[in-house]
Structure formats: C-alpha cells, structure tokens
Amino acid sequence: MKNINIGMPIRYLLTVFIINAVFAVCNTAKADIEFNSDLLDIDDKENLDLNKFSKAGYIMPGSYPLRLMVNNRSINERLNINYYSKFDDLDTSLPCITPRIVELAGLKEEYERKVTWNNDSGEQCANSDSLPGTTAEGDLSNSRFELTIPADYLEYTSDNWEPVSRWDDGIAGVLFDYSANARYNRSVKNDSNSIVMNGNGVAGINLGAWRLRGDWQARADYADGAKINSNKFSWTRVYAYRALKSLKAKLILGEDYLRSDLFSSFRYIGVNIHSDITMLPPNLRGYSPEITGVAETNATVIVSQNDRVLYQTQVPAGPFSIQGLNEGVTGPVQVRVEEQDGRVQIFEINATSVPYLTRPGQVRYKLSAGKPANQDHKTEGNTFVTGEFSWGVANGWSLFGGSILNEDYRSAAVGVGRDLHQFGALSVDVTRAIARVQTINNEKETMKGNAVHVNYTKRMEEVNSQFQFSAYRYTEKDFLDMNDVIDWNPFRHSQANNKGMYTLTLSKTFPDQGITSSVNFSERTYWNKQRTQSYNASVYKNLDIGTVKNISLSLSAYRSNYEDKHDNGFYFNVSLPVGNSSTISYSLTADNDNIMNKASYYHRVDSNTSYQLGTGVAKSGATVDGYVSHIGNDAKVTASTNYMHNKNASVGLSVQGGMTLTAEGGDIHRIATVGSSRLLVDTNGVRDIPIRSTGAVTQTNMFGKAIIPEISSYYKNSVKVDLKKLPEDAEVVDSIVQASLTEGAIGYRTFDILSGKKMMAVIRLENGKFPPFGATVKNHQDQETGIIIENGFVYLSGIKLNEYMVVTWDGNRCDIQLPSELSDVPENNLLLTCVESNDAE
Template sequence: MVLSFGSAATPADSTHVLIVDLYVNHQRMGETFVLQDESGRFYVDESALLHWEISRPWPEPQQFSGVSYYGVHEFAGATAQLISRTMELRIFMPASLMPLRRMSMQNVDVDAQVEGYGAFMDYDLNWLNQGSISETSSYGLFRPVLFGPFGNISANVAYRDLSSSADARRLSVLELTYTRDDPERMRSLRVGDVYTTAPEMGRSLRIGGVQLATNFATRPTLITYPLPDFYGETAVPSALDIYINGRLSRSEDVQPGSFVLDNVPVMNGAGQMQVVATDALGRQQVFTQDFYLSTELLMQGLSDYSFTLGALRENFGLGNFRYGKLAGSATWRHGLSDNLTVEGHGEFTEDLAMIGSAMQYGIKAGGTVSTGLGFSDSDAGTGVRLQLGFRRLTGSMHYNIGVSGSTEDFSLVGSQQSQPKLQVVSSIGKNFYENGSLQLSVVHQGFYEKPERTIWSVDYSKRIFGSLSMSSYISYLDAQERDLSAGFRFFVSFGNNKSASANISTSRNGTGANAMIQRSMPMTSGYGYHLGIGKSDNSFVEAGGVAQNEYGVYSVDVRSNEYSGTAWQVGTRGSIAYMAGMTRASRQVEDAFAVVSVGSLEGVRVYSENIEIGRTNESGKVFVPGLRPYLSNRLRIEVDDIPLNARIGETSVDTAPFYKSGVVVNFDVQVTTNVVFRAVLPDGTPLPEGAVAIIYHTGEKFPVGMDGKLFLQGIDRSSEIEIRWSGSVCDIDVPYPSGSAVIAKLGDIVCEPRKD
C-alpha cells in the first residue's frame, strides 16, 4: 500500500508512506511503515532502530508528522531493496552496526538444598585370616555423619581386632570435624580436625583447630582457570558450530552482529578453536583462533585462600585426640590477570616460622612459568628455598622442568626431614597416535646428610590392535645401591565388564610375572570376580568375588602361595541412614543421598540419572544413595507403575544436596476416586452437552458429554457438586463408590434443580 503526501513531507518534496513486509539481514520483522523519498531512498523510524539494537551514533534524523525517521542510506554499509511484487523491503545492516552479543559457555549453577535433619554412617568391615596364623583378625572403618541446616558433624573411626597382637583391640578416632559450607561465597568453615591447603612452597598439615577456606567444590560448574574468549561477527542470523582441535564441542545460535563466546571449555594445553557460522542459505564463515590453557592459573579477579589456627595433630591413627604445638597456616592465591597468578603463604609453630611467595605466569607463546621464594626461621637457623619451573603441553607433546633448592637450615612446619639441597624434575613426552606414546623423565635429588640419587625412566604404551594394549617401562636408579628395573603389561577388554591382563617385571630383587582375568562389578546390582596366578619370590594363586545389591557390597578373596599357605578375606561395605522418618541400609552414601516419596504408592520404580535405584516401599518411599553434592541430580519415577486413577504432577525432578547431607524429594502423586455416570433431571432428561460440573472443595471443572455422560476425578465422601448450563443450576449427590475399580460406573444419577 502506498500513501502519498505533498508539502508535509520533510525528507523530500514528495514522500510515500509504504506498508511493507520488512526483512533485516534475512530475518523477517513483520509488516511495518517506512518512508520512501522521490530518489527511492528509504527511511525507518526510531523505534525500528531501537528494536534492531543498531549501535550508536546514528545520523541526523528527518522529521515527518512529528516522528523522527532515519535514512537507511546514511548508515555506513547499509542497503535497502524493495521487491514491488511482494512489497518486501529487504534491508542489510553490516555486522559492525549490530550489537555485541555475549554468550557464556559455562554451565548454569543450581541452588543447593537443605532439607531438615538426618544422619548416616558409611562402613567398611573386613575379616582376615593369614593362613600361617590360626587366629582371624578383623578391622573396620566407620564414617558417621549428623547433618541439618546447621551444617554437618562428621567423624572417621577405625577399629581393629588383631588377635595375635598384645594390643589386640583398638578403637581410634581419626577425625572429628564440624563443617558449614557456604556455596554462595564458595567457602567452608571447619572446626575440629582439618587439613591445610598444600601451598607451592610448603606441605599440607593436619591441625586440630579452626579453618576458613575457599571451597570451589561448592560451585562445581565454576571453572577456576582462565578460558579463552572468541570474538567474531555475522551479518545475518547464523548457527555456530564450535570445534576444539577438530572435534565438535557444541552448537549455538546467534543473531546478527558481533559476538563473544565467553569461557569456551577447552582441553588443557595448546590447541586451536574453529567456529563455523552457517546462515539460513547454507553460506559459511570460518573463524580460527589458537589458544593455550593452563589449569595452574586462576582466572582474573578470582581468589583462593585458606586460614587455619590450632594445634598440630600427633600420632595420627595411633591415639585419639592427641595434639601438640600451637600452629597456624595461611595461604592466599589471586588471579591478577588471566596470565598472572600470585600466591602468598605463611605458617608457624612455637619454634618455627616460614613465609613464602610464588607466581605462575602464562606466556602467550604457550607454556606456564612458575617461580617461588621462601624463608624460614627456627632453632636450627634461618633458611632459604628457591624454585623455578616451566611447563608446556600441546596436543602431541608435553615438556616439564622444575628446579628447586634449599639451604641446610630451611625447615617446614611438621616436617621431620631436612629439605633437599637440590632437586631437578624434568620430563618430555610425545604422542605418536597410532604408533603409541613415549615419555622420558629424570629426577635428581641432592641432600645435605645423605648421598644424592638420580632416577632415569622411559615409559612407552601402545594399542596393538582392537582392545589389546601394551605398556612398558625401564627405570635406572643411580645411587649408593644402583638398580635397573623393567616391565611389560598387556591389557585386553572383552566387553561386558570383562578384561584380562598380564605383567612381567624384573629388578635387582628378582623377576616376577602374573596374569589375571576379571569381571568388573556393574553400577547397579550385580557381581564381579577375578582369577589370578603369578610367581615372584614364590608362586601364588588367587581368586575373588564381589556382589552388590541395594543394601551393600560383599566380597570374598582367597590367596594361596607355597610359603605362607592359604589366606582369605571376607568384607562388606555399605551405609545406614536416617531421614524423614525412614531408616535404611544401603550401598555407601559417600557424599549425599535422597529420600524419594511417591505419595503412598508401593512398587514404583525410581531412577537416578536413568539408572534404576529401586522400588518404593509400603510407605511410598525409596532411598537413593550416591548423589553428587552441589550438582544437578535428575531423579525420575516410572509412569507405567502409577495406577490409572492417580493424578501425577512432575515425573522428574532435579535436586542438588549439600555435601554430606540428604534431601527429601516429594513427587506429587495422588490416588483419586474416579466415577462415570449419566446425569439426568428429575424427569429423566439427560443434562445438555457442554454443561459444566464443579467440585466445590477442589474447584475443578468437568464438562458434560453426549447423553448426559459425566466423568469426575478426585471425589471424596463429602464432595458437593453443582452443574451449570445456560443460566440453570442443579445440585447432584454422587454416592462414594465401593470396591477398587479404577473408574466406578454409577449408572443414572438425578441432578436436583436449584430453587431461587
């Protein structure tokens, strides 16, 4: 449609108002108004530019009937073409004028859930008979946990009964810790037995005390190291295929304009990323970018810290709650940029203090340089430690060299040995793909109080054919007592969790060989076994079996050799848990669990990540162990197990429990009483088709069908029901059916007209 105006038109002496079917960069925008001047140039109003998100600055507008219009020809690189036959106006805007669009490649976090109070205890029990000793010894490990909105209290307790020992029975509390996680701030508060973070310049410590530390595990989808960003532009809507080292990683859709792919997940080391943009006509643009990724770095602005104060743990595993000197440790790492991460560390006891700093720098050419400097002051004197390293990883090769040295008086908290005077660790590896992979490494250590030593080693592995693979090594120890050792290992998989392996090795201590065939235990209920034979200083034969059901794992192992006779071991491991009124024996919980409730229905199958866990009990509940904390766990019920007279809400739920805790997942499944009957008036006339029945207590509405047929779902013994049609209302008394029919047939029921 064309509307012509005379002197009122400002863009030209004669301007046409057109109603066109507008396309911008091949994307249909729908019907809209545009202006066309006598020169054939087109003008669009301000609202259109805002809708298209055209980047500013814009040219000077022209006024028409009080509205600002902008000439398409005044935007650099823009074109407009009118197809008169279809009145389609096709406008092309270059990508430089379109907005910059950012698309994050990281996974979306899920909110962790806290659901009431509960407890569980993982256990591992074993009974062992050595053959040459007539008595049977037993030992076990117990890990009780109490959890709730307050956090969790956990312990590790070891028990052993060594019948042949004077100190036959012993119960040892290895750890007792209160933990409160804060996923929002990615940190944890721990009180009790804790581990300190192992810094670049020190070692991890066992301390009884208080610790506040970063805990990236509370945000497992967060990638802490810097990932590459990819910049590109496209003038039309396109599909992006993202390839990492030639393999399709993921696909995205992008609108016209410049785009940035933030934090693209790639493999560690050097590589190449290609983005193929394909428009609706099949035309392709290919963008290529090289990258180098180092997991040693922190992304810019991210910090990792740990602050601990308490007393050093002593005689771990031998005594309960034995602590020594006052000790403290503090470590802080920060990503100053995507290429530079700095670290500071300090630790002390009553008679020793140590402070150090370190740096990791990612060079653009590919590789990571690390440096560190530390000072200690103790009764032995003041010491210094210096270290320097370089690492580079590509798709087919890797290089690594690290050099560190300490003065004789340099000391670390909790260390009973002096630090090496000089230590050099270097390795180089090459992947020959179908021809296997080769690695060479050298480790040299020089000491102040004992002779130096050097270890040279060569490792080679190759897939021979099919599922048969081979690995081998040669190692030479150059020390006071020299040793040359070598070995071969063959491995083949037969499928269905079955495999076989054979090993042969030799050193100054002798030559040994063994072979084994085994079946791995499946993730669900099932069994596995292994059979082996070998010879080193004496010949041996061994066999074992393991079985798993929903209550636990059970194992038996037997080994016989010519010197010590026959030994056997029997073991079981599992868990006992309580939450939401349910006590359950199950496989080990490990990190988290769920109690799933499906109304009061018994026998409904429940799946975790599409793996069947079990069926609901007589209370409609089932226990689901082994959930992943702070990650989405998909729980699903089997719809085929739900009776036809049940109303179902969601059939699958995503849940993310806290670490060492449980959640309650309720599926909205309600068994209803359903009836079908013929609704009639007192004179026997069926109610008209289209009338609506309303159940008062639920508000649900049901339509009346042909010949007065009416289906009602969810009635109870006191349901009040009315039927409305064409201004008329009647009340009906539906008798509650007896029996267990899914849909009870009630025959004819009279609906009494309501009197005004």
C-alpha cells in the same frame, strides 16, 4: 444405564484428549473463548462443566503445584503458585511472585534490588512491571510456571551449574558412612592363619547449613587367633563446617589438617576459612590427582596422609587407577598396596601438581588459627596463625604468598605464577623459615633456612602430549617446617629430615595408531637418610584384527625404592571381547621374586554386577583366583579369593555403604564418597520405584524412600525415574527432579507417583444422576486420577482397595469409596456411588 462396550475406553481417551487440547488452547489464546457443545459427541450436553475453559489465559484463583521454569529451563521441584483476582477486574487473575520465586530466578544483585512489592493478595508479591521485559505465565496443562527474563538480568548459569540463590542446604538429619575391608590368609607353607580388618568412614549430623562430622578409622590384625597389634577404633577428626555462600568460602571449626599450597600440612584444633574452588563453575575449578599402580594379586589399596586414611578400596590383579581423592588434598600422599598374599608395596605421590595460577581479577585465600594437636585430640605447642592468598594480577600473571606465625616458628613465602602460553605454565615460590628449638642442654637454638618450590606444565596439542614437572620444596639443611618444630626431639636428630621432592609426568597419545602412553617419576630426598623413588610407565593400544574388534593391549612397568626395599614389576595384558559383556585375556606379571602367566575371563552380568575368574602358572606353582563386584541398593560389595599351590590361600571382602535418617525418612544405602552429599527421594509411599542419577538404579524401599549417593556438591544434579523399569501399576507426573546441594547436604525431593490398578468405571450420584462432563476425580493425596465424560464414565487410575476418592465440579464435590475386593468386578464394569458433600471445593 448403558452397557459398557469395548469401544468405550477408546471413546473416553479421545474425549479426554479434546479436554486437554482445550486446556492448552485456553492457556495460549489472546481472546475469550466461547464453546459450542454441539461439537462434542455426548448425550448429556446440558450436564457440562466447561466454564473453567472459557476465559483466555485465565487461571481460577487458588494454589497450584507447578514446576518453576526460567527462560524454558527447569529450576526446582514443584512450588505452590498462588493466583488471585484483581480488585478492579474480577475476570482477571494474577500469579503471586513471592520473594522465594524471585530468589530462585537468579537475578543479578543490582536487578534484584529493583524489584518492587505489593500485598494485594494478602501476601508479599512482586509487581509485574518491576523489571521491563519480564513476563510470568502459568501452564496448567503441562504443570509449569514460566518466567521469561532478559538474560542481562540473570547470573551465570549453564546446564550443570546454577547461581548461589538456588543452592540448597538440604534438611536436618544424621548419617553414618563406612568403607570396610577384611582379608583372611592361610599360609600352607608355614601352617598359619592371619586376618586383617580395616575400615574408615564418617558419622555426622546436619543442622541447617552446619555439618557436624566425626571421621573414624579402625584396623585389627590377627595371627593364629591372637591379636598382633594394638590398633583399634579411633576418631581421627571431630569438626564442624558450613558453606559461606556469599563469600564462595568454607568455614571449619574443630580438628583439621592445615590446607595449604605453600606450607606442609599438620594437625591442629582451631578455625579455618578458605576460598572453596568447588563453589566455582566447573570450568573454573581445580582437579584431584590420579593414582596409578599395578596390583600383583587381588589387593587392598590404602591412600593416607599424616597417618590419616583418605581413601581405601579393593582392586583386582593388574593395573589400577584411583581418581576419588578430594580436590583439597595437597602435598605428599602415601599409597600402600596390600597384596592378598601378605606382601606390601609402598610409594608416594605429590598431590600438588599444577602451577598456582589464579584467573585475572580473582583472589583466593586461606586463613587458619589454632593450636597444633596430636592424634589423642590434645593440643601441644603454642597458638599459631597462618594465611595465604593468590591474586590474579593480570592476564597470565598471578602473585601469591603466605605466612605462618608462632612463638617458636615464623615462616613466610612469596611466589609468582605465569602462563607462558605456547611454552606452558610456570610457578615459582620461595619460603623463608626461622625456628626456635630446644637443644640437648635444654636451651633454645635458632635455625634458619630457605625452601624453593617450582611447578611447570606444558600441554602440546600439536603432538598430543603433556609434560609436567614439580620440584616440591627443595630445602636447605637448616630449613624446618611446622611439623619439624611440633615433633622436635634433639635426641633423635630429626631436624632437616626432608630435602626435596621431585615429580615428573609425561603423557602422549598417538591417535592414528590408537596408542596412549605415559611415564611417571617421583623422588623424595632427605638430609639424613636414603632417598625414595618410584617409576611407572605404561602403554595402551586398541586395535582390530579382521572381524575381531576392540582388542586391547597394555604394558606397564614400575620400580619403587622405599626404606631399603626395592620393588620391581612388569605387567603385560591382551584382552579380546566376547559378545557385548564378556572379555577373555592373557597376562604376564613379573616382580622381584616371581613370574606368572595367567588367563582370565571377565563377564558383566548387568550394569550392577560383574565377576572375573582367572588361573595361572608361576614359579611358585599354579594359582586360581576370582573377583566379584556388585553395586546394590544398600552397599557396594566386592569379594575376592586367591589360591597359590603349596603356598597360600586367601579370601577378601570389601563393603562400602551408609545410613541416612531424617524427619522425612531415610534408608540404608551405598555411597559414592564417605561423607559426601546425598539426595533423599520420596515417591509418596510407593515402593520399588527405580530411581537413577549418574550411577546404578536404586529401588525405593517399603516406605517409598531412597537415598541417591551420586550427587556432586554445587553442581546441578538431575535425578529421574527410570521409566523403562517402572512397575505397570505406577504412573509418574514429572519423571525428573533437580538439586544443587551444598557440600555434605542431605537434599530432599519428591516424585508425584500415582500407584494402583487402572480400569473403566461408572460414577453415579445418590439421586441417580451423573456428575457433569469434565468433573475431575482425585485421590486422598490430591492426585488427579480421572476426568468424567458422559453418563459418569471415567477411566480411573490409582485404584487401591478401600480408599476414598473425591469428585469435584463447579465448586461442588462428592466422595466415593473404592471396594474392598476387585476380583469379583467384571472388567471395565466398576460401578461406584458418589455421596454428595456439603463442603465446597
């Protein structure tokens, strides 16, 4: 045997490069290729295995894991592509285009019906001449299978959107998501302690396209160790849903809240089917409202509707913005800001803030039936049915309407939406309601009334401004909605409580001056109690002064009137960057009772962790606070503390996370939104592989599994291995996988990770000879770990102690066992014996 020298690895790499180049040439050549082995600088030219390279475009019959490409666009994870020989030409092989591949291609329905089939390979395969202009080619050197299809045959697709045929319902599994907050407050003045704990989340089971879900929420309040309320854990909603892909609709069974753009929401048990705008391409979708406000201390923000928590989070002192609401939320939403010192702000926003317009030719609809229900999961009242629609009649015009029918309640609405082009967009609808309610004398009384709903929006590009106005259902005094009838009590005189709600938003930017400004006003009026109002105005400016860049100035003011309580506030802040990851700032905060001057320091430790420290002086005394946030594999954790001299001290903690388990594995993980879609990633049992989507990097657990929560339903999501953080002993064949998941799905994708040591080795057969040049080495997972060159030399990857590898060539194979210890093996001098096997490849 020849001694191994330092030039051998370089010589080996050059040889392997030549072999790979041969692969590439053979895949693209138009004629057969005859090799001249004299060009190869090897000693053992008689012991060569290059037959598989000699046929132009020929791929040996068999099954190959290849990435499917359509018109050079990656479609899915690797699929097993089967090649078979033609009966009349054994030197020619053809790929089997299965029904699944045709489905993933995304053909329009009329062209998919034109595909014809054969069973020449023993399975159903598409005929290559079914659709003129379509070609299919395998590229083994790049592990790709390329379909070229005329664009006219295909459904709409884009970089982040795929047709329905590629939507993935995911795999079966269970999940539990939570968002939990806790706050401890110590009052120095009153010598008392209080603890507030609250949380909400979703538990669920996925079975095929069905999602079984239970929404839960909990709250507990303690004062000096004693519980001061009766709130406890409760299931707020139990239901099942699934996507109806062909209808671009969603079906819901069980408990739900009426989803309507025309009528007030109420809780019921029944069935709902509605057009799901999230199934439309991104440019045709709606939006979710933004919630803005100012927190005077580290605070908990709770967003709810009909006593159901929609979203909650902890925010630091200063202005906050929440954009995590579901697009399906409509109507009035209550925002509760619980300050760390125990004070509470409450205000309302209107989540219906764009005109009800539908694109020409489209029809959107919502249908529901069932019985109203209470929080104890019991039905009350009579059965109802409701339906509404919006039809894009013509360019710029939409007609919409709907009705609710019940034994004691009938309501009908009709409206029109109009795109006024340079004058904005407008929608107007009128609702007529007739209700039969019980009087004090236990008799039935009929009440009739009308309501008007107006929406207007105008985007003024020429002056960088936008104006929005919404009059949310101005009602007559005798107008009742379904909620009024359900909760009717003649002794409480609750009829005609709501009168109207008005929302006004004006925003403007000044690009040359770097200024952004906005004004928001919302008012809700009642027939039998005082109105509630909220105002919010903000100005933001970014500027440079000399060598100091990106100085930011912000100014916010707010006022809210809610149930005889008036909250007024003012906030000013100036921030200066320090280096690339730190900021120092000064702020002035004023409210009804206090004025505070405060200095803060913010630092971003890395992409996952940040903290803020602050100290200030107020009328009530000095204050010190801190805030730290960390996005981890298992959860997002936020902790805060605040101390006000001679007044109070408090500590807060917020944790958001979840657990997902499937037959393929699972993990404890952070969440993006409770109950949302997620992707289970499998790295062949290799731990600590860094995986990234649009959020923070996630490391695979000890079983080589990770849950990626930053997945958008119905979007084309790309998840990749972070190659910069990949361990040195790991390699990845394809570093990117893609998935378009239906709502609530648990997707599953695998990365082909090769893990283990790398070193030069010599493989010798039992008879003293060497495997031929070009023979391949694979591990027990069928991953290629090396290609043999002359005299058995091979650069092996994925070396793990005591594992077996297989060497194959020209239908032959032999097995090698790796040593149990490598510390005694000289560098680049691993000698392995290959035991021949009677099993043909």
